[in-house]
Amino acid sequence: MSEKEYKVEVKNLCKSFGTLEVLKDCSFNIKRGEFVCVVGPTGCGKTTFLNTLTCLTEPTSGEILVDGEPANPEKHNLSFVFQEPSAVPWLTVEQNIRFGLEIKKKPKEYIDERVENIISMMALSKYRDRYPHELSTSAEQKIVIGRAFAMNPDLLLMDEPYGQMDIKTRFYLEDEVVRLWETLGCTIVFITHNVEEAVYLAERVLILSQKPASIKESIAIDLPRPRDIASKKFIEYRTHIVDMIKWW
Template structure:
């Protein structure tokens, strides 16, 4: 993965959200470098999903803004791809057609669509499943479609909202490694929302710890560990414990 280490891809500036009188997010500001992998953690009910929905422009902020490459984020201009916890493969489309779908909506040239689709199919080992439908696949294979479809868009910002929350440990570990491999090879900028602190330490370059509502960023934690990471590495355990302490006492 080749990126410019100091190049700012995303700037979140004074992001604030009210729903009526409910103050959910309070003046959140941070930057994300191009190609950076950032995880967001926080206590239950702190507004993590609201935070993501503001980044995707599903909601509009009460105050503040999100900038991509110095411009206010606009889904019509920027590729804001996302992966949610619930299965979202189109059941009437094959694996290959699911992967092509977003690219065709964007009206990219056919040769670009063909090239990107083939790249993702090979990277995720879906060659033998390309003509299968989602209901014919295992849970992990179906989620690989969703992940691949998002990465195929070559997004300016990829947002992932607890995409493995309903899976068992073995499947989660497998898909975490798949995402890390795709991220390293494609250089995508990723914001990954999770309630699983161990998952955050395993995947992230940087962790943003959110407070309770009205939510602010309580702390940023740099995860400067080599990959592949080991759960029994004393440094891994120390970071996991430090992040846990920041959350459980709220």
């Protein structure tokens, strides 16, 4: 065990809101460069878990280390995509995507090029001068995903990012996140309700139990990419995970 090997270390993490126990003694590590999907029943504490990782919520006890140190969004190069669309309402699509890069004071040429790439990757060209409230929820979510991708994060945290997307957009963006991960070598924690999505994307799937949530199982997905959702092994993984979830 070393800070070199692990990007994220979660040790005996507990979180309660008043008397409501949400996370109970969660311990696991995420390797540097790993792509981990987290699945679990509705309301079990997936978002709470991600919020403790980004320091939006204080754990009740236990700790989370990023690169061997207490998680610090100002210090660590991490991006997150929340479950609810969270584009900045008074900025246009393009300004939203530029926003994080400008805060990080990247050179203008770099920002221009990066933003153009992202706008085209997310098929947002025709909306570039529009404001988030003028767009559909799924298009707004694309802004936020684009903004996160634009930062080239070391650690990308995504909370059901594709939940609101139509199936075509979702398939396309699933491949994009894999491509980004393969290109940048970043570490990704991706929360989803969708078991097929988890098996399609992840190196490893963490299954959370019903609340108070702990890690029920950690399953390495040993399948070549691009993955074939109709292959026998794919279906075996999917069936196993669904069976685990059916117990609840």
